[in-house]
Amino acid sequence: MKIGFIGAGHMAQAMMAGLVAAQFNRPSDILVHSAHKAHYQPFAKAHQYTAVASNQALVTQSDVVILAATANVSLEIITSLQKVLEEKTPLLISVAGGVTLSDLADAADNADLSIMRAMPNVNVAINQGMTALVANEVTPEADSAKAQAIFTALGKTQFLAEKDFTTFAAIAGSAPAYAYLFIDALSRAGVKHGLSKVDATKIAAQTVLGSAANLLVTEENPWNLIDQVSSPGGTTVAGLLAMEEAGLMTAVVKGIDATIERE
Numbered sequence: 001m002k003i004g005f006i007g008a009g010h011m012a013q014a015m016m017a018g019l020v021a022a023q024f025n026r027p028s029d030i031l032v033h034s035a036h037k038a039h040y041q042p043f044a045k046a047h048q049y050t051a052v053a054s055n056q057a058l059v060t061q062s063d064v065v066i067l068a069a070t071a072n073v074s075l076e077i078i079t080s081l082q083k084v085l086e087e088k089t090p091l092l093i094s095v096a097g098g099v100t101l102s103d104l105a106d107a108a109d110n111a112d113l114s115i116m117r118a119m120p121n122v123n124v125a126i127n128q129g130m131t132a133l134v135a136n137e138v139t140p141e142a143d144s145a146k147a148q149a150i151f152t153a154l155g156k157t158q159f160l161a162e163k164d165f166t167t168f169a170a171i172a173g174s175a176p177a178y179a180y181l182f183i184d185a186l187s188r189a190g191v192k193h194g195l196s197k198v199d200a201t202k203i204a205a206q207t208v209l210g211s212a213a214n215l216l217v218t219e220e221n222p223w224n225l226i227d228q229v230s231s232p233g234g235t236t237v238a239g240l241l242a243m244e245e246a247g248l249m250t251a252v253v254k255g256i257d258a259t260i261e262r263e
């Protein structure tokens with residue numbers, strides 16, 4: 001299956017890396033075009049992907065087109081592809097944050113086009129992504145299944161009502177950044193108390209990884225696991241209360257609210 005990427009930025013690169021790591025397709029079956037020739041050509045060459053000279057040519061040559069360009073140029077890109085999308089109708093999957101299925105169909109001026117939205121996160125690069133999917137009404141089941149297969153190769157997937165995409169984008173699309181912030185905060189606290197940054201970051205990252213895995217395996221409510229760590233009269237409860245006094249949970253919810261408002 002030839003998968004064409006419009007855009008070669010962070011998100012596109014993460015998806016391409018994950019697809020190759022999963023051996024989902026050959027590097028040469030990954031096609032790429034982006035705004036700057038000086039970027040996408042050497043990038044494609046370095047990874048043995050296929051550089052394509054225009055977005056139009058990319059649509060013509062691909063079975064699936066993933067729109068992964070800067071969100072605010074996504075609709076003008078689709079508008080520029082109207083003619084070629086009439087002649088060749090690949091499955092179009094947009095990862096653009098805040099750009100709806102109906103915006104995309106309007107930009108294509110084509111109500112019969114299979115269009116899906118995906119909201120992945122950067123962890124697709126190591127096949128540990130969390131991706132939401134939704135298809136427009138004219139997308140055949142086989143196309144939905146194709147999109148699901150692509151993103152399942154990149155991690156976990158969930159079909160979600162489009163109205164919930166903004167919330168998902170905040171707690172899954174953007175949230176790796178917030179998780180890294182928490183890990184860095186743990187690590188800096190370790191440095192404050194004498195650990196090296198390298199050691200402290202490894203220790204914090206493995207602890208967050210193990211805690212997340214434990215939650216997923218046990219399917220416990222997080223509070224039950226918090227209680228298991230908090231020995232009576234012990235250190236953890238003292239730390240939890242100090243974090244709450246500083247407003248950790250409120251800070252996180254405010255951050256997610258701001259993420260949602262921005263979209």
Ligand SMILES: NC(=O)C1=CN([C@@H]2O[C@H](COP(=O)(O)OP(=O)(O)OC[C@H]3O[C@@H](n4cnc5c(N)ncnc54)[C@H](OP(=O)(O)O)[C@@H]3O)[C@@H](O)[C@H]2O)C=CC1
Nearest residue numbers: 007008009010011034035036039068069070071095096097
């Ligand atoms: N980063 C993330 O974690 C996530 C991002 N997204 C979505 O992914 C999309 C890309 O984000 P991100 O990768 O972070 O952004 P980047 O800034 O890293 O990449 C943007 C890419 O868009 C390309 N581009 C701009 N204009 C055009 C054009 N006319 N034709 C083709 N390509 C073009 C740029 O080309 P060039 O490199 O040549 O300048 C660049 O490769 C956004 O819509 C965002 O909402 C969704 C989920 C998570």
Ligand SMILES: O=C(O)[C@@H]1CCC=N1
Nearest residue numbers: 097169170173174175
């Ligand atoms: O920051 C952004 O706008 C994109 C959308 C989700 C993650 N990154």
